[in-house]
Amino acid sequence: MSERIYVTTPIYYVSDVPHLGHAYTTVVADTLARYHRLRGHDSRFLTGTDDHGQKIERMAASKGQTPKQYADGIAAAYQSCWRTLGMSNDDFIRTTDPDHEAVVQDIWRRLVERGWIVLRPYQGWYCVACEQFYPDKELDDGKCPVHKRAVERVEEENYFFKLSQWQKPLQEFYDRVLRETGRPFVEPAIRMNEVRAFVDAGLEDLSVSRATFKWGIPVPGDPRQVIYVWLDALTNYYSATRRDPSLARFWDGDAMARGELQVVHLMGKEITRFHAVYWPAFLMAAGLPPPSKIIAHGWWTVDGEKMSKTAGNVVDPNRLVADLDAVVGAKVGVDAFRYFVLREVPLGADGDFSHESLLTRYNAELANDLGNLLNRTLGMVWKYFPDDGVIRYQRAEAAPIDLASAFAAAQQEYEKAFAGFAPSKALEAVWSLVRAANAYIDKAAPWKQPRESQAAILGEVLETCRILAHWVSPVMPDKAAAILRQLGVAEAPCWPERRTSAVFHVEKATPLFPRIDDDRKKELLARWTPKPATATGTATQTATQAATTTPVKPTVTFDDFAKLDLRVAEIVAAERVPKKDKLLKLSVDVGGEMRQVVAGIAAAYAPEALVGRRAIFLANLKPAKIGGIVSEGMILAAGEEQILALSALDRDCPPGTKVR
Ligand code: MSP
Secondary structure (H helix, E strand, O other): OOOEEEEEEEEEEOOOOOOHHHHHHHHHHHHHHHHHHHOOOEEEEEEEEEOOOHHHHHHHHHOOOOHHHHHHHHHHHHHHHHHHOOOOOOEEEEOOOHHHHHHHHHHHHHHHHOOOEEEEEEEEEEEOOOOEEEOHHHOEOOEOOOOOOEOEEEEEEEEEEOHHHHHHHHHHHHHHHHHHHOOOOEEOHHHHHHHHHHHHOOOOOEEOEEOOOOOOOEEOOEEEEEEOHHHHHHOHHHHHHHOOHHHHHHOOHHHHHOOOEEEEEEEEHHHHHHHHHHHHHHHHHOOOOOOOEEEEEOOEEEOOEEOOOOOOOOOOHHHHHHHHHHHHOOOOHHHHHHHHHHHHOOOOOOEEEOHHHHHHHHHHHHHHHHHHHHHHHHHHHHHHOOOOOEEEEEOOOOOOOOHHHHHHHHHHHHHHHHHOOOHHHHHHHHHHHHHHHHHHHHHHOHHHOOHHHHHHHHHHHHHHHHHHHHHHOOOOHHHHHHHHHHHOOOOOOOOOOOOOEEEEEOOOOOOOOOOOOHHHHHHHHHHHOOOOOOOOOHHHHHHHHHHHHOOOOOOOOHHHHHOOOEEEEEEEEEEEEOOEEEEEEEEEEOOOOEEEEEEOOOOOOOHHHHOOOEEEEEOOOOOEEEOOEEEOOEEOEEOOHHHOEEOOOOOOOOOOOEOO
């Protein structure tokens, strides 16, 4: 295991707000980074946004914004979501950062100087969604093989990168990594095989500039063209290490060659070709070292379906977490979400996200196995040592079950799992110790023992809980801190040794993960799986009751109705109003115009869950002060308090669209 590690996520397109897929990659990267910090390794974790490209230019235009304004809004939504989900990224890069742009242009110049970039006329099929040209043979019935949408014919004079000459050096590079590290450059191996097959089949030169749009980094010396968005974007991993001389140690070829530094790029499997073929070729051509490893994870579906806006099944992590916290009545959502996505699917495999399985794992593994271990242990400490809750622990010689060997086996597995980028296996190892500790209590039966044995048994379990807290900290940083606090241990996450004696001054137990009973489960599933009006469920029932008991107001004419200026608005920012539990202050985009709105929806929605959402908005309501703040319009919603539901649009309508 190297002593220095640089972990990255893809930089996400600012075409959309973050969802489960983006959150997954970022949770995996965060967990790896936290694990390495725990080991005391010199670690850096980078994420960010991919701001440029034709797709963004078009989307911004459709919303009447400049590309930068548009990108700023979505980049802020990413940053806010990552804060909510507890990401510990050391930096957040955007391809519009001026220092990044300078590095991209610098690499471009190097490639030109070395003769790897040349100007040529070009004709080809371009998919704007992929930001990629496709040769005829790769088209699927004339359409993009990934998006199944029409591709565009592009005829322009482009700069080309001579990728065709990189077949052999790339093959040698993959061989070298395998020889030197014993593992393929791309993992899992199935993705390496795909990349290999692509390279072995022969490489074509790659168009690396575009002349038909402007939203990109200008080609040095030729302002008619912008640099291809993937060359720009991939360079982020390197440019972020040039921001400060002290960061150069995270992109250092000698250190990589000596095995002292690992540069690990994490991503979904669909973009391995860019990272495993183009990126090492660009770097080597520019005289720079390639990364050490590419880890490609699988794709999430939701309840067996592809996640898509049209299907309406996109999982918004902000919303999921806020709902869990609200219904459980405790801050459990972030750690439960992180735990679930890491545990449910081995890294590399495709996975299916089901809200039902999330709740099942929550109850069985978090509330029962781990939560209850701590809860019952602290309960017994206070029961048998009611004066002060202090346990002076001395390792028991003749323990009925050997927790020492369970610890040693779990530690070995845990370490091996992280070295092999397998967080699901690391969690399995942790749970083997959780279960061993629960079994130990059952067998040792402290309730039947004399006082000295009680202290020894409980001490053994408290020490195990301390170790478990450190081990779960990369995945569940909040709950790890809560366990340590309840154990009365003032330690930051670290690599724990198993001690033979210690003094624990424990707190009274507070459940880590309160159990989700059937009613709450129903309520959560009702929130997450909208049901037709006839279905039963707490929210629907209450709304139906309200609808039937409230008399219909007197008739209005169409002219009355036409006085209302209703339109689509997008919530761009949301925050709580200090000392007003029910109110949120929103900034909404009503189609090129920003309004400040105070809405009584705080009981139903966390502010983070609202950013990026669109709703119907009454734009000509007379401004009024609510909670001391001027509100310039009204967001429409159904119901009241917690069961309130924001009005929604089942198709993509830009802000400002009229509602009739
Ligand atoms: N901007 C490029 C990446 C440039 S990196 C130099 C891009 N951005 S993206 O916004 O489309 O994000 C793609 C990444 O999001 C995937 O690689 C993956 O990490 C994540 N996911 C998006 N949808 C996903 C699923 N349904 N399931 C799992 N992860 C997926 O591509």
